[in-house]
Every structure is written in structure tokens, then in C-alpha cells.
Amino acid sequence: MIRRVIWRIVRFGYVYLIKPLLFMMSPDNVHSHTISQMSFWQNVPGFTALVRLVFQQSSCSALKQQYHNVTFNSPVGLSAGFDKNGEIMPIIASLGFSFGEVGSVTADSCEGNIRPWFYRLPKTRSLVVNAGLNNHGSEAIIKRLANYSDSDLREFPIILSVAKTNSQKVISIEQGINDYVTTARRAKNQPNIKMIELNISCPNAYGGEDFTKPDGLELLLTAIDSINLKQPVFVKMPVNLDLLKAKDLLDVIVGHKIAGVTIANLAKNRTTANLKDDLPLSVVGNLSGEPTRDLSNELIRRTFLEYGKRLTIIGVGGIFSADDAYEKIKLGASLVELITGMIFEGPQLPSQIEDGLRRRLQTDGFNHISQAIGIDAKQ
Numbered sequence: 001m002i003r004r005v006i007w008r009i010v011r012f013g014y015v016y017l018i019k020p021l022l023f024m025m026s027p028d029n030v031h032s033h034t035i036s037q038m039s040f041w042q043n044v045p046g047f048t049a050l051v052r053l054v055f056q057q058s059s060c061s062a063l064k065q066q067y068h069n070v071t072f073n074s075p076v077g078l079s080a081g082f083d084k085n086g087e088i089m090p091i092i093a094s095l096g097f098s099f100g101e102v103g104s105v106t107a108d109s110c111e112g113n114i115r116p117w118f119y120r121l122p123k124t125r126s127l128v129v130n131a132g133l134n135n136h137g138s139e140a141i142i143k144r145l146a147n148y149s150d151s152d153l154r155e156f157p158i159i160l161s162v163a164k165t166n167s168q169k170v171i172s173i174e175q176g177i178n179d180y181v182t183t184a185r186r187a188k189n190q191p192n193i194k195m196i197e198l199n200i201s202c203p204n205a206y207g208g209e210d211f212t213k214p215d216g217l218e219l220l221l222t223a224i225d226s227i228n229l230k231q232p233v234f235v236k237m238p239v240n241l242d243l244l245k246a247k248d249l250l251d252v253i254v255g256h257k258i259a260g261v262t263i264a265n266l267a268k269n270r271t272t273a274n275l276k277d278d279l280p281l282s283v284v285g286n287l288s289g290e291p292t293r294d295l296s297n298e299l300i301r302r303t304f305l306e307y308g309k310r311l312t313i314i315g316v317g318g319i320f321s322a323d324d325a326y327e328k329i330k331l332g333a334s335l336v337e338l339i340t341g342m343i344f345e346g347p348q349l350p351s352q353i354e355d356g357l358r359r360r361l362q363t364d365g366f367n368h369i370s371q372a373i374g375i376d377a378k379q
């Protein structure tokens with residue numbers, strides 16, 4: 001297949017030529033330039049069509065799934081945090097992702113923490129993230145998403161990741177809940193927002209993490225239930241919880257109108273992270289990429305075993321290849337997402353993963369991905 005050859009060439013060019021140059025610049029600058037370049041180019045007539053031609057594959061029935069009335073042409077999506085403001089969804093859709101998250105967005109706009117927000121750990125294949133929920137605010141972002149036409153998105157479901165505003169004005173549990181509810185109401189009747197994800201696990205925000213405790217989560221989900229959202233709602237789990245604490249949260253979650261869980265967010269614990277790079281104590285933030293993989297996989301497995309019939313699982317954390325994605329699927333994830341893998345491996349990665357999954361299903365004798373979900377989730 002000619003596309004496979006092109007993707008290999010793109011990967012080679014990215015990993016050996018472009019990435020070394022990008023990694024000489026500050027990660028904050030690379031990220032903001034990437035977003036502004038992509039949002040410029042996606043408006044140039046013919047550009048997204050060209051990107052689609054190179055990266056997108058024809059829809060494959062073995063990978064197509066429907067969850068909660070939302071159709072996913074393949075299980076590979078972009079995780080929350082890359083396109084915080086929903087500026088580049090058309091180009092993300094053209095790149096071979098089958099769905100994408102926008103956000104995390106908050107009720108009020110927020111500038112985020114003092115820069116730098118990002119720090120690279122090249123040998124560990126990880127980023128230290130300390131952005132602090134910078135975003136344009138949910139009102140402006142939801143308006144932007146509403147302006148995307150069917151031909152911009154082409155059956156590309158957008159998940160809106162919702163957090164609470166990182167501000168001294170949003171400290172108490174009540175203020176936090178009002179913040180989530182404000183954004184959820186704004187998103188309620190928006191046809192371009194197909195699912196809503198509650199990011200309860202953003203570290204380094206004002207007010208701490210009340211919603212990663214069962215009592216706080218119960219109050220938040222009761223408030224979200226009362227809005228009667230049309231879209232399915234997911235909860236994004238923290239990754240560093242011990243299994244009993246995770247179970248406490250999942251027991252709360254299944255008592256509410258929650259369709260599924262996204263497993264999981266950034267890793268907080270540096271001492272157990274098996275870092276291959278020096279990480280100065282002065283660098284604040286939490287880890288993406290490889291250090292999240294095993295933690296996320298174990299939580300996916302446990303969640304699937306106990307709640308797999310009730311909750312749909314989106315698996316995220318440390319996916320750099322089709323094998324990594326397939327591992328999460330076999331442990332119980334129905335869909336997978338990534339960010340760091342694309343930063344380290346290049347823009348062809350989602351297409352390569354989709355292609356690789358197709359081939360792995362064939363090798364294992366499965367006609368459809370649903371047959372592989374959870375087959376390795378043993379006690």
C-alpha cells in the first residue's frame with residue numbers, strides 16, 4: 001500500500017530531521033507555533049484535502065464502532081490538551097484521527113500558570129506539563145466549534161473536555177460545581193459537541209482536587225445529572241490513585257448518568273516514574289507519555305473487570321505505536337487517545353496505529369474490534 005510507504009517517509013523525515021530542530025526550541029513556542037500554523041493552513045483552500053489524501057484511510061468496518069449513539073470510524077483519537085481552544089479540529093480530523101478532544105475548557109477564560117508550561121524528557125519519552133488550564137473560556141470556544149461545518153469535520157466526533165476555572169475566585173466545592181455546570185449548559189444543545197468529558201483530575205489548579213474525592217464527585221455528578229445533557233458524559237480519571245481509591249470513585253460514577261471513563265490523566269509521582277532523564281526539582285508539573293502507560297493500563301484492566309458492562313472505557317497514556325494501542329484495547333478500552341506519541345513519532349502516527357490495529361485484528365482472527373476489547377483483562 002503506497003500510503004504505508006509515504007507514512008514511513010513522513011516518520012523518517014519527522015523523527016530524524018524535523019524533531020531534532022523542534023527539540024532545540026522551547027516546547028511552549030513549538031506548541032503555540034504549531035497551533036497557529038495549523039489554524040492558518042487549514043483555511044488555505046485544498047490544504048486539508050491534501051492532508052486527508054496522505055493520511056486518511058477509507059473507513060474500515062472492522063474498526064468502526066458506535067457508542068452512546070456516536071459513531072467512531074476508528075478507535076484512535078486526540079486526547080485533551082493539544083487543541084485547548086478548538087482551533088484546529090478540521091486539520092486533526094484530516095490527519096487520521098477519528099475523533100478529538102477540545103479543552104480542557106473552563107467557564108471563564110484563563111491565562112494558565114506562569115510559563116514555561118512544558119518541559120521535555122526525550123529519553124523517557126515524556127513531557128512535564130504545568131499549563132494550568134489556559135483556555136479562551138467555554139463560551140468563545142463553544143461558539144468556535146459551532147461554526148465548523150459538516151465538511152470541516154466529516155463525521156469527526158468532538159469531545160468537549162470540561163474543567164473548572166483555575167482562579168482564586170473558584171475555590172470552594174460550590175464554586176467549582178457552578179463552573180462545570182455553566183460550561184455543560186453552554187454545550188448542551190450544540191450539535192458539533194458529541195460527548196462531554198469532566199476533567200476532575202487537573203493537578204496544580206486553585207482549590208485543589210475536591211472532585212477526586214468521592215463526596216465531592218458525588219455532588220458534582222448530581223449537579224451534572226440535573227442538567228439532562230443530551231450528550232453522553234465521561235469522567236477523566238486521575239492515574240495515580242491506588243486501586244481502592246479508584247474503586248471508590250468508580251462506585252460513585254456508576255450511580256450517575258455517566259456513560260464512561262477516560263483512563264487516565266497525567267502522572268504525578270516522579271519517584272516511581274522510572275525517569276531516564278534528569279528532572280530538576282525546579283521544573284513543576286506532571287508527566288505524560290511513557291510514565292503514564294503502565295499505570296493507565298492497570299487501571300483500565302481493573303475498571304474493565306469490575307465495571308466493563310456498565311462503563312465504556314477510553315484508554316490514554318503512553319501510546320507510541322499500534323502495539324501500545326492494541327494492548328489498551330485488549331485490556332478493556334473501547335477507544336484510545338494520544339498526544340505525546342504524536343509529538344515524539346510524528347503526524348502520521350494515528351494513521352499508522354489505525355492500519356496496525358486492522359492488521360493485528362486479522363492476525364488474531366478477529367472480524368471486528370469488539371471481539372478484542374478486554375480479552376486480556378484477567379484477574
Ligand SMILES: Cc1cc2nc3c(=O)[nH]c(=O)nc-3n(C[C@H](O)[C@H](O)[C@H](O)COP(=O)(O)O)c2cc1C
Binds near residue numbers: 080082288292318
Ligand atoms: C501538552 C499537554 C496538555 C494537556 N492538557 C490536558 C488538559 O487540558 N486536560 C486533560 O484532561 N488532560 C490534559 N493532558 C493530559 C492528556 O490528555 C493525557 O491524558 C496524557 O498526556 C497521557 O496521554 P499521552 O501519553 O498520549 O500524552 C495534557 C497532556 C499534554 C501532553
